[in-house]
Amino acid sequence: xxxxxxxxxxxxxxxxxxxxxxxxxxxxxxxxxxxxxxxxxxxxxxxxxxxxxxxxxxxxxxxxxxxxxxxxxxxxxxxxxxxxxxxxxxxxxxxxxxxxxxxxxxxxxxxxxxxxxxxxxxxxxxxxxxxxxxxxxxxxxxxxxxxxxxxxxxxxxxxxxxxxxxxxxxxxxxxxxxxxxxxxxxxxxxxxxxxxxxxxxxxxxxxxxxxxxxxxxxxxxxxxxxxxxxxxxxxxxxxxxxxxxxxxxxxxxxxxxxxxxxxxxx
Numbered sequence: 708x709x710x711x712x713x714x715x716x717x718x719x720x721x722x723x724x725x726x727x728x729x730x731x732x733x734x735x736x737x738x739x740x741x742x743x744x745x746x747x748x749x750x751x752x753x754x755x756x757x758x759x760x761x762x763x764x765x766x767x768x769x770x771x772x773x774x775x776x777x778x779x780x781x782x783x784x785x786x787x788x789x790x791x792x793x794x795x796x797x798x799x800x801x802x803x804x805x806x807x808x809x810x811x812x813x814x815x816x817x818x819x820x821x822x823x824x825x826x827x828x829x830x831x832x833x834x835x836x837x838x839x840x841x842x843x844x845x846x847x848x849x850x851x852x853x854x855x856x857x858x859x860x861x862x863x864x865x866x867x868x869x870x871x872x873x874x875x876x877x878x879x880x881x882x883x884x885x886x887x888x889x890x891x892x893x894x895x896x897x898x899x900x901x902x903x904x905x906x907x908x909x910x911x912x913x914x915x916x917x918x919x920x921x922x923x924x925x926x927x928x929x930x931x932x933x934x935x936x937x938x939x940x941x942x943x944x945x946x947x948x949x950x951x952x953x954x955x956x957x958x959x960x961x962x963x964x965x966x967x968x969x970x971x972x973x
Contacts, residue, residue, distance in 0.1 A: 759787045763801050766831060769882045770808070770824045774817070782811055798835060802828055819873035826875050829867035829901040830908050836865035841904045841957035847950065850962050855931035860924040860953075861961040865903040868913070868921060872896040876912040904957020911956055916944025921958065929965050 760783040764771050771779040786807045792800045805828060808814050809821035841863060850858050869875065876897045881888045898918040900911045913921070919940035923933035937944040953959050 756784060756787055759792065759800070760784055762797050763787075763804060766801050767804065767824055767827045769827055769879055770820060772882050773820065773823065773878070774814070778813070782808070782814065785811070799831060804828070819871070819875060819878060822869070822871035822873055822875045823878055825871075826869050826879055826899050826901065826910070829869050829899070830910070833865040833867050833901045833903045833908050836903065839864050839960040842954065842959035842961055844954050846962060847954065847959075855934070856929045857965055859927060859929045859933065859963045859965055860959050861963045862921065862925045863902055863904060863958055863960045865901075865908075866921070866925075866958055867901040868918060868925075869899040869901065870896070870918065871898070875899055876910060879910060900956065900958065902956060902958055909956060914941065914944070914949075916941035917949045917952065920944065920946075920949050921953075924959075927963070927965075 760780055763783045763786070764779060767779075774782070783804075786801075786804055790803050790807065794800075805821045805824040808824055814820050842860070874891055874894060874897045876899045877891055877893075879899070880886065898913040898915070900909075900913045900918075900921070902909055916937040920933050920937035923936040924930075928936070934944070934946050937946070937949070
């Protein structure tokens with residue numbers, strides 16, 4: 708098997724045999740003892756699956772703690788068979804795991820599980836996001852007196868917003884190392900703000916108006932329009948409080964000047 712084309716075909720067959728979930732062996736596979744080919748390949752296939760399951764367990768530790776190790780590993784094996792990695796870079800393997808859990812029948816009694824996993828997936832993306840200096844209060848003060856239609860807030864590249872109909876921030880927090888799970892103070896939905904202004908990823912709950920304000924800012928809307936969107940979401944929205952929290956948590960990366968329509972000369 709020396710021709711490049713033959714090697715490529717063998718590699719593709721080997722990948723399909725390892726990750727496809729079937730029992731077929733790649734053509735041309737040999738061993739000193741031909742009778743041991745299938746057994747030895749099955750060991751290799753299982754080792755790959757175990758490694759992928761472990762990668763998911765590392766990325767979704769709260770989900771694993773919530774459902775128990777046996778349930779998690781069983782679900783992860785099903786996911787691996789259905790969604791093998793498409794890249795040799797494993798950093799973001801499991802991005803589709805939340806959608807899988809949402810439709811996984813054995814997890815139907817845990818409707819919040821998929822959104823908790825989305826929060827955990829967002830933490831990975833926040834950790835590996837581009838670096839940026841968080842907006843400083845002095846930088847914001849320099850434009851605060853200008854027309855609010857002429858500038859907007861640029862979100863920090865690490866910021867991820869995860870909205871849920873379930874209290875995912877509370878569930879996530881009480882299942883951190885050293886924490887003791889207990890009764891939830893509320894079963895109302897929560898929106899998680901996940902960011903990494905420095906070296907550590909942070910998770911904090913967002914008020915409804917605050918979440919709408921950030922989402923509008925992320926769409927490139929002006930400060931005035933973002934405030935209007937926030938007030939539609941919650942009449943109790945306080946712009947000053949949202950700005951203060953945003954600065955404290957490093958949610959903004961800068962102020963963006965916006966063009967306004969001008970009258971055309973007659």
